[in-house]
Amino acid sequence: MKILVTNNTLGDIPGGSEWHAYELCLALNKMGHEVYAYTPSPGWFYDQLIISGVICSTSPPEEDFDLILASHTSTIDLIDRSKTKGRMIQICHGVYPRLEQPSDKVDFHVAISDEVEAHLKNMGYDCEVIHNGVDHKRFKPFTQGQGVLSMCQGILANKMIEESCERLGVQFQSFNKFNRYSYDLHEVIPFFEVVVSLGRGAYEAMACNKKVVILDSRHYVTSRACIGDGIVRSDNAHLLLTHNMSGRFTAREYDQNGVDKLIESAINSENQNLRDFSEKKLNIDIQANKYCNLKDVEVQV
Numbered sequence: 001m002k003i004l005v006t007n008n009t010l011g012d013i014p015g016g017s018e019w020h021a022y023e024l025c026l027a028l029n030k031m032g033h034e035v036y037a038y039t040p041s042p043g044w045f046y047d048q049l050i051i052s053g054v055i056c057s058t059s060p061p062e063e064d065f066d067l068i069l070a071s072h073t074s075t076i077d078l079i080d081r082s083k084t085k086g087r088m089i090q091i092c093h094g095v096y097p098r099l100e101q102p103s104d105k106v107d108f109h110v111a112i113s114d115e116v117e118a119h120l121k122n123m124g125y126d127c128e129v130i131h132n133g134v135d136h137k138r139f140k141p142f143t144q145g146q147g148v149l150s151m152c153q154g155i156l157a158n159k160m161i162e163e164s165c166e167r168l169g170v171q172f173q174s175f176n177k178f179n180r181y182s183y184d185l186h187e188v189i190p191f192f193e194v195v196v197s198l199g200r201g202a203y204e205a206m207a208c209n210k211k212v213v214i215l216d217s218r219h220y221v222t223s224r225a226c227i228g229d230g231i232v233r234s235d236n237a238h239l240l241l242t243h244n245m246s247g248r249f250t251a252r253e254y255d256q257n258g259v260d261k262l263i264e265s266a267i268n269s270e271n272q273n274l275r276d277f278s279e280k281k282l283n284i285d286i287q288a289n290k291y292c293n294l295k296d297v298e299v300q301v
Helices: 016-030 044-051 114-122 155-168 199-207 237-241 256-268 274-281 284-292
Strands: 002-006 034-038 055-057 064-071 085-092 108-111 127-129 148-150 172-174 194-197 211-216 226-231 252-254
Touching (some): 002 016, 016 034, 016 064, 155 226, 194 256, 211 256
Parallel strands (some): 194 211
Antiparallel strands (some): 226 252
């Protein structure tokens, strides 16, 4: 098929939607499809896609496509469907951001979690859930690792986790992708035993078969505590996935004492073999095929 993937940015910041669009393009390309990518904001991801053989542009290609996989209303609004033709599916990555709200200009919607699905259906939009995928050939286990890697964005969360590690006498390292751009976390994560993160960072850690803690701090929620779902286990991973490993499934608050206990429990816990769960639920090749299967799906009214 001839497939167009769009995103509001394929720039230098390694955000979740950028990685999703990038890995989706590569997976579709590997499957033998003719893949195009459109973004008004190019950068590192855009350049890498060109190197990988994806046809990229910074203006909507005025061509016919079998399938258009579009993220963000700002990008969808720039597409003239009388010139860029094809079945357009909007991928909705969140509940709250304005850019993630459903557009009436598309033919169908995909929700990346059950939480987003409920939001869309509450607004009257039919949709299907396809979780964001991870490239399991890049993110893979090759060592047991030691210490704790925090991929949290919150200053408070990193401070609390670091204090917990100091008390326990274990190695601590923080890695905020927005402060320190990195495109090679697949080479960093395997060297740690425990990874603390939300969302995509948790997915990547699971693919590397790490012990994963869902936790971060957000000043607009509370300035006094961390928020999260705690340790990901084989018996709760499917539940936490319903909210994209965002910490909103339980939205439990953790003070310093709570973080201390959480990190200690994670270190002392048995490995949950989350790689198996990840390969079944979060494999980008499987997810890319699910998108292809939406070409002819009928919208239920």
